[in-house]
Amino acid sequence: MKRKAQTNQETVFEISPVSELDTEKAWQFFTNGGTIFIDTREYEDYLVGHIAGAISIPLSEFQNDPTIVEELDRQVRIVTYCEVGKISTLAAATLRRMGFTRVLALDGGMKAWREKGFPVETGSTPQA
Numbered sequence: 001m002k003r004k005a006q007t008n009q010e011t012v013f014e015i016s017p018v019s020e021l022d023t024e025k026a027w028q029f030f031t032n033g034g035t036i037f038i039d040t041r042e043y044e045d046y047l048v049g050h051i052a053g054a055i056s057i058p059l060s061e062f063q064n065d066p067t068i069v070e071e072l073d074r075q076v077r078i079v080t081y082c083e084v085g086k087i088s089t090l091a092a093a094t095l096r097r098m099g100f101t102r103v104l105a106l107d108g109g110m111k112a113w114r115e116k117g118f119p120v121e122t123g124s125t126p127q128a
Helices: 023-032 043-048 059-064 086-097 109-115
Strands: 003-007 010-015 019-021 035-039 077-081 103-106
Touching: 019 023, 023 035, 023 077, 023 109, 059 086, 077 086, 077 109, 086 103, 103 109
Parallel strands: 019 103, 035 077, 077 103
Antiparallel strands: 003 010
């Protein structure tokens, strides 16, 4: 079910409900494999530190060019994350609207991941 965000009785955008994932469950998905982690922060933030093996697709990029995610398998579980969890929820909702069915947003984002002491790598890896 979609909810509509309203400001002054005017609809400004639609929100698709997205399931949020806690860091412990994200860690299980990370260690078991078979999950794509997408860092939705700007590329400069990704370079400073990201979840090991994550790909960088800033939200602004795939909202402006949806073809950037065409190569991703729509049936594979995807976890989006940002710094604290707000942008990644928007990214996950965008992916859901694009036909990706197994999308989750990491609650608390990189901040929560780092606080748990989970692995972070720096530098670049290939983008999607």
